[in-house]
Structure formats: structure tokens, C-alpha cells
Amino acid sequence: MLPLTLLLLTAAPDAPTRVPTSVVLAQTRTEDARAPLERARKLAEELRYEEAAVEYQRYLGLEGRPAAERAQALLELGYIHLLLEDETNAELRTAEALEQDAWIRAPANAPPQQVELLERVRAQLAARPxxxxxxxxxxxxxxxxxxxxxxxxxxxxxxxxxxxxxxxxxxxxxxxxxxxxxxxxxxxxxxxxxxxxxxxxxxxxxxxxxxxxxxxxxxAPLQLSVIEQRAWYESPWVYAGGAAVLVGAAAVFFVASDPG
Structure with a gap:
């Protein structure tokens, strides 16, 4: 007997492929999330910089966007602030872009002012403690x-x-x-x-x-637990009753050697 999936394919060779609803919804959510970014870029092209800045902020308020995409948006917003003669926020947003993606580069056709801003802030970050x-x-x-x-x-x-x-x-x-x-x-x-x-x-x-x-x-502090019993090891896992329990990536637990 043919497998069920193969039977379905052979039974209706001309039937349209059905895309799972979850895939459609995920694609729709992605498009909705990118909508403020696309609007921001369009407004910037039309030289409507104040409105563009608002749309960039709307996009940056969304959660779960890819780091590279956010970094690019921050870089673009930094340049918008520069055009609005707000150098403080221009440097701040550019610094946030570099913190998201240390290797980010200005587009090949970027104006000299944007390239200079990016490299100036990059040098400032390199000099920070x-x-x-x-x-x-x-x-x-x-x-x-x-x-x-x-x-x-x-x-x-x-x-x-x-x-x-x-x-x-x-x-x-x-x-x-x-x-x-x-x-x-x-x-x-x-x-x-x-x-x-x-x-x-x-x-x-x-x-x-x-x-x-x-x-x-x-x-987001670090965590340290000290139990003066036997020497132990550094790990975010704690063993209780023979079972490993994850206590959080930010937590670091130590057990000291008994001084006696």
C-alpha cells in the first residue's frame, strides 16, 4: 500500500498546494512588524524627517526583531537625527547600532556625513572603558x-x-x-x-x-551562592536529588572548600 502522503499527492495531482495557516499567520506578523520600518524609510526618502523618526521609534519599540535588522534601523535613525541637527541622539542611536552589530557598515552609496558619523562613534566606543x-x-x-x-x-x-x-x-x-x-x-x-x-x-x-x-x-545582576562544604565547580546548573535543574544563565553558583 502506498503511504498516505503519497496517496494524497497522486489522488489530486492538479490540486493547489495548501499552505499551513500557521505559516500564513507568521508571514503576516513579519510583514506587519516591518511595516513601520518601511514607512520610516519611505518618509525619509520624501525628506519628511520628523515623521520618519517617529516611525523608526515605532519599529524599535517592537519585540523580537532580528538584531541585524534593528541595527540597520538604528543606523538609519541616527543619520535622521543628524539631518535634524540633533547630534546627541545621532551619536546615541549610532552607538546602539554598533552595540547590536559591531561590524555594521554604512551603505555603499551613503553620504559622507553618515559615514563620518558611524566611524566617529565607532572610535568613541573603542576608547570607552x-x-x-x-x-x-x-x-x-x-x-x-x-x-x-x-x-x-x-x-x-x-x-x-x-x-x-x-x-x-x-x-x-x-x-x-x-x-x-x-x-x-x-x-x-x-x-x-x-x-x-x-x-x-x-x-x-x-x-x-x-x-x-x-x-x-x-x-540584570549576577548571582553568587556560597555554601561552605566541599569544593565544587562553576555552572548555571544545580544538582538536587540527582536531577539537574537550570537556575538561569545569569546565575553563577560556587561551593567553597570547608576551611576546617
């Missing part, structure tokens, strides 16, 4: 946090380890000691307990107290 929390190595003290600081222009005055006992704060600050490109600090143990969980992020400040760079943020 950069912070990254370093992975744990060896038998490092479980409460210790290490971070890498790259600051080509030496603008950083201090690096702070901001920590809390709850994900929504309040966050307190401990100054980290920096030597070369590495900064270190310790999360305080709350009360008399040896087992605790802390939420934290690292922040670089200039001499005026302005934030220059962060590793994690108050809204």
Missing part, C-alpha cells in the same frame, strides 16, 4: 570577585563591587582593588551565617562619579 567579570580560577576565596578593566584613555577613577542580598536591592558598594587590568573585591557575608546568596554587578566610575562601564546591571 570595558569591564568583564573574570571566571574563577583554582582555589580562589569563594566570596572574591575578579574583573577585567580595559581603559585605553585612563578615565576610570575607581571600580566598585555593588552587592545586595536580594535581586531588587538595595545595592551597597565595596571598592575593588585594581592592579594592572585586574580588579578584585569581596562580597561581605551577611550576619553570622556561612551560607548565603548575593546579587552583584561591577561598575567603573570617573573622578566625578559618572558611570563609565558596567559588568552586569542592577536590572
Amino acid at each position: 570595558k569591564l568583564a567579570v573574570l571566571p574563577r580560577e583554582g582555589n580562589i576565596e569563594p566570596r572574591r570577585v575578579r574583573a577585567s578593566l580595559k581603559d585605553p584613555q585612563g578615565k576610570t577613577s575607581e571600580v566598585l563591587l555593588r552587592h545586595a542580598t536580594a535581586p531588587d536591592g538595595p545595592y551597597r558598594a565595596a571598592r575593588m582593588a585594581c592592579e594592572g587590568d585586574t580588579c578584585e573585591g569581596e562580597l561581605p557575608t551577611p550576619g553570622n551565617t556561612t551560607d548565603f546568596t548575593a546579587w552583584y554587578f561591577v561598575e567603573a566610575l570617573d573622578a566625578q562619579g559618572n558611570t563609565l562601564a558596567r559588568a552586569a546591571t542592577p536590572r
Whole structure:
């Protein structure tokens, strides 16, 4: 006997192909999502820059758009702001485009002003301080946090380890000691307990107290759980009762060696 799918094909060779409803709906949603972007580009071509900026903002407010598409829209909006003589927002949107796609380029037929804007902002981003929390190595003290600081222009005055006992704060600050490109600090143990969980992020400040760079943020902090039992490993997975449980990509759990 022929398979059912083959029977259906041979029974009606001239029948039109039916596209699944889910595919049609997905395509419709994609077209609807792109509509503000297409309107924005059309308005820009007609030199209606204020209206174009509104449509770009409408598009950027949508969730789930591809990163490359968003980066291109941000780049275009940055140039619109430049044409509107709003250099602050022109640089801000161009910087956001580069954060979405570090390799983005202006179109081949782009005007010189747009190319200059993009390369100027690219140079500014390259000169900004950069912070990254370093992975744990060896038998490092479980409460210790290490971070890498790259600051080509030496603008950083201090690096702070901001920590809390709850994900929504309040966050307190401990100054980290920096030597070369590495900064270190310790999360305080709350009360008399040896087992605790802390939420934290690292922040670089200039001499005026302005934030220059962060590793994690108050809204998306890193998480550290310390249990002073046996040496363990770094992982976002916790094993409970023999079963692995995912605790979140932003969470990092450590178990320290028993000091005794």
C-alpha cells in the first residue's frame, strides 16, 4: 500500500498546494512588524524627517526583531537625527547600532556625513572603558570577585563591587582593588551565617562619579551562592536529588572548600 502522503499527492495531482495557516499567520506578523520600518524609510526618502523618526521609534519599540535588522534601523535613525541637527541622539542611536552589530557598515552609496558619523562613534566606543567579570580560577576565596578593566584613555577613577542580598536591592558598594587590568573585591557575608546568596554587578566610575562601564546591571545582576562544604565547580546548573535543574544563565553558583 502506498503511504498516505503519497496517496494524497497522486489522488489530486492538479490540486493547489495548501499552505499551513500557521505559516500564513507568521508571514503576516513579519510583514506587519516591518511595516513601520518601511514607512520610516519611505518618509525619509520624501525628506519628511520628523515623521520618519517617529516611525523608526515605532519599529524599535517592537519585540523580537532580528538584531541585524534593528541595527540597520538604528543606523538609519541616527543619520535622521543628524539631518535634524540633533547630534546627541545621532551619536546615541549610532552607538546602539554598533552595540547590536559591531561590524555594521554604512551603505555603499551613503553620504559622507553618515559615514563620518558611524566611524566617529565607532572610535568613541573603542576608547570607552570595558569591564568583564573574570571566571574563577583554582582555589580562589569563594566570596572574591575578579574583573577585567580595559581603559585605553585612563578615565576610570575607581571600580566598585555593588552587592545586595536580594535581586531588587538595595545595592551597597565595596571598592575593588585594581592592579594592572585586574580588579578584585569581596562580597561581605551577611550576619553570622556561612551560607548565603548575593546579587552583584561591577561598575567603573570617573573622578566625578559618572558611570563609565558596567559588568552586569542592577536590572540584570549576577548571582553568587556560597555554601561552605566541599569544593565544587562553576555552572548555571544545580544538582538536587540527582536531577539537574537550570537556575538561569545569569546565575553563577560556587561551593567553597570547608576551611576546617
